[in-house]
Amino acid sequence: MRERLEFLECQVTTISFGLRALRPLKKLYEDVRANTLERGVKIGKKEHEEYSGFDGVKMRWYFANSPKAIGIFRAVVDGCRLKRARAIVGTRRDRVRVVQASFVEIEGSYPRGRWHSDFTDKDLGLNRSATMLTPLFTFHRTFGGLEVTAAKRGMSLDFDKYAHVYRYRDGEAVLFDASGMIHRTQGYRAKPTAVRVLVCWQFADTSRTLWPALRRIGRQNGDPMFLFPH
């Protein structure tokens, strides 16, 4: 499988899928914004950190905060070609699960971002977790893409010099190693009313030996970690 080879070699790949698969998530996002969530569907909210230079940035994460909520994100993956992600990451498809999921929303512009990885823990190696992102709605041409760098944590290199920008497109998800791929949102300027929304799924190998590391990561990033099967 092309995607698995790319993921193992470069820690990044893409998966194309039918856009209609996102319909349940578009409804969920509308319910979040209108505060009309169904009973049992709980969505948490996080705001962007208040770093210097990020004053006025309107970026937030709406994350799955109940089994029923994560179930909606999981069903979308399992109901279309995106389920290939579970065969790309890790070694056993049944153990690779969507453990966290969110909508990543930015209103207006975004400055030059900070390099980071999503899942960082001393006991979580490469090919054990992944982040998958795709636009929920068609991106405006001014919206920033995903900036990834080939320089790895621990390498004595300037991340910027080894960076590449991936432009998001409808019907295509980008999948990268949540631990090994250093990345950031590409800075961009947009109208204050322009809203850029990504769907984010976090996959992890849920083998028992990795539970302590995954729980530490959950505590660190503030979202619950859903390890039960799907």
Place this chain on the structure above:
Amino acid sequence: MAKKQVSASDEAMKLVATIKKLGARARKIVAQSEKLAADPKADKAVIALAKKIAAEASRMADDARPAKKVAS
């Protein structure tokens, strides 16, 4: 019935090809830097520079996405 082929977009192919190329270049430079820093015959100034570069490793990457929990 023939299986439907789904090909990667130009953007996706460019992403993987570029990261592959940049990754190879990064590993080569790191290896050269480490070799130089360990070479007793190299000029002292060059060794010091190589060690300084090596000491700056990973100083710029955060451990998690830049978010804080505000409500749930």
